[in-house]
Amino acid sequence: xxxxxxxxxxxxxxxxxxxxxxxxxxxxxxxxxxxxxxxxxxxxxxxxxxxxxxxxxxxxxxxxxxxxxxxxxxxxxxxxxxxxxxxxxxxxxxxxxxxxxxxxxxxxxxxxxxxxxxxxxxxxxxxxxxxxx
Numbered sequence: 001x002x003x004x005x006x007x008x009x010x011x012x013x014x015x016x017x018x019x020x021x022x023x024x025x026x027x028x029x030x031x032x033x034x035x036x037x038x039x040x041x042x043x044x045x046x047x048x049x050x051x052x053x054x055x056x057x058x059x060x061x062x063x064x065x066x067x068x069x070x071x072x073x074x075x076x077x078x079x080x081x082x083x084x085x086x087x088x089x090x091x092x093x094x095x096x097x098x099x100x101x102x103x104x105x106x107x108x109x110x111x112x113x114x115x116x117x118x119x120x121x122x123x124x125x126x127x128x129x130x131x132x133x
Contacts, residue, residue: 005071010132011063014125018059021121030113037110059121066122067129081130082123089122 001008026034035042070076070084094115101111 006067007132010129011067014063014128015059017124017128018062018121021124022117025117034113037107063125066126070130076130078127078131081126085122085126089118093118
């Protein structure tokens with residue numbers, strides 16, 4: 001199923017992969033460290049700040065953006081998608097995330113964890129999008 005040359009099932013699979021990787025990193029593997037680095041208690045995390053609905057939009061926007069970048073680069077295939085994902089992670093996501101680290105007093109470990117998250121999610125999603133015919 002395609003729309004304007006983009007495989008909608010691949011975008012869905014990439015978005016799900018992005019969400020799963022984020023869940024594994026921030027909830028399963030590093031939840032307590034992440035909360036400590038954020039300076040937030042578990043009780044505070046349970047409060048609804050009205051933003052959680054956006055959790056659905058973020059992986060889809062990333063997957064759509066990666067699909068566009070892979071098409072624009074004319075970089076199909078597993079390696080084309082993977083390298084596009086890594087380039088987008090470093091040059092856009094990590095670079096944008098760096099503003100919060102440079103201009104605030106947040107923990108360097110938090111910036112590092114977020115950077116690893118971006119590298120993994122963009123690489124995997126890019127590989128899915130590039131490889132899926």
